[in-house]
Amino acid sequence: MKFHIITFGCQMNVHDSQWLARALEARGWEEAAEDEATVYILNTCSVRDKPEQKVYSELGRIARHAKRDSRMFAAVGGCVAQQVGPEFFNRFPFVRLVFGTDGIANTPNALERLAEGAEDRVKLLDFMDIYPERDAAVDESTTLPETRQAFVNIMQGCDNFCAYCIVPYTRGRQKSRHPDAVVEECRALAANGVRELTLLGQNVNSFGMDSGGVDVSFAELLRRVAAIEGIDRLRFTTSHPKDIADEVIEAFGELDNLCPSLHLPMQAGSDAVLKAMRRKYDMERYLDIVDRLRQARPDICLTTDLIVGFPGETEQDFERTLEMVERVGFESSFSFKYSDRPGTASVNMEPKVDPTEAQSRLERLQELQNAITKQSLKKLVGLPAEVLVEGRSRKQEGDGVSWRGRDAAGRVVNFTSRRESLTGRIVPVRIVEAKKHSLTGERTGEPW
Structure with missing residues (x-):
């Protein structure tokens, strides 16, 4: 079939x-x-x-x-x-x-x-009370992506019930996977040649906090996976600021293969809007997390999610978001206009922001983000980077082959090499140019 x-x-x-x-x-x-x-x-x-x-x-x-x-x-x-x-x-x-x-x-x-x-x-369509474990579907004969990257689910669902979010209703309540099953899958992937793993969950920081009987914190799970031989790079997403533990922040400074990147959804920079969103943290808490992350790992690359035009958001609230985006200096962000989703609490919240005004705010936010991204990437010119090659670049020009990959922080880097097969290899480069959303490098050593 x-x-x-x-x-x-x-x-x-x-x-x-x-x-x-x-x-x-x-x-x-x-x-x-x-x-x-x-x-x-x-x-x-x-x-x-x-x-x-x-x-x-x-x-x-x-x-x-x-x-x-x-x-x-x-x-x-x-x-x-x-x-x-x-x-x-x-x-x-x-x-x-x-x-x-x-x-x-x-x-x-x-x-x-x-x-x-x-x-x-x-x-x-029934929700389960515990994580519905699946067949492994990975063994010694399994053909995995040539990029040698893989995702591993560690949990399902969410208990946060943010006012705008449909996830608890479509993915159910939080269910943590048994840590031994997670580690076993990660070992199997590493044995098959995977070099970069990303641990997935709606809120990975709350792993083990549900009633499924899992007595292992996310920080402990992170260390167990990081210790697996062959895993050169480890990432995780998504993180909720209200649950990130001190031990997870410290791990960025202690685990060599934990990548210096974190997607930490802020959603808004106004405490009033955050409260209406039911995010359960304020900007003082968020900024404290950011400062401690940078103390643990000065080169950490922070990205975020942002919603503009949430019901009740004033111009002053929005300007606070702009201030916080600039204060944190996110290297990139996913930003969206608020839209009603049936079944969520925010559907009934008033007043709604005029769609034209929401669009204007979104454009102003994205203009600011583009300027911050440009400056962030420009600072990397002249610095070394190790690029895990994902394949050939879409645009081929000049002598040799143009390759596309990501540095340890997840930034896209393009470079040229005469080698015919580099996908899945890590190549040392020096950054020579910053583009709008990517970097250009020149190879400086042998791939490994």
Whole structure:
């Protein structure tokens, strides 16, 4: 059976799709180009309105394939599936499986039953009380990405209930994975040649704080994974400022392979807006975390998420956000206009910010961020960096081959080398130019 996966949204969805592809291939299925597939799998996101609308558009396009091939069917999973549920069956008759975020562990078996004609339609939408452990789908024969990078889920769901966020309703309450299972998967990936691991969770800092019986903190888990032989780089995302422990901050100065980068969502720089958002920290707490992170690791690269136009946000509130962005000096940020998501507390909050004003604020914020990013990257010119190569650059020019990779802090670095095979290697370079969102380097030593 040939399948094609279309993924929307966050890194957790990317990881889920990669796991699902490996699990199906282990059962003899074949991943194929879109026009060759019989089974289409959409892994969806509902954090904002636009990705949700893309799902409906994509299903409308897939419907044309269904008319040409009666064997073809589709499965819809992820957050939109958890929200919309069986309504997909009514709206799109060729959708035969709907699986939620806790249902992915049973999705390969459900797809096999559907492909064999054993069932007509299946829904996997129940939330579990504990982390739904999956088949490993990684062994000595598994082919992993040539980049030698991998994601590992350490938890599922969230207990924070921020006013604007749909995640607790689409991914359920927080469930930490057993630490031994996490470490075992990380060891298997390292044994297969993975050099860079990213630990994933809606709020990794609260790992072990739920009622699942896990008596290991995130800081302890981080140290266990960092000690695995072969792991040259270790990252994690996403962090909630209210839960980051002193031991995690200290780890940045103590673990050589813990990358000097942290995505720490601030969301707003105004205490009044943060309180309305139910973020459970204020800017004094946030800035203290930032200062201690920089004491532990002076070269740490901080990035963030920001929402403008949250209900009740005044011009003064927004200007406070601009001040805090400049004070912290985020190297980059993901910024968005607030949009109502059905089922969240903020839907009923007033007053709403005029959309034109919200757009203006977003543009002002992004203009400031672009200036800070430019200055941050410019400071790196002349400095050495080690680049884990992810593949050839999109733009090839001049002699040799142009390669694209990331330094330890996650910045994109392009450089030229005559070697024909560098993907997955770490190459020493010197930064010679700063672009708008990337760096250019020149090779200074042998790859390893």
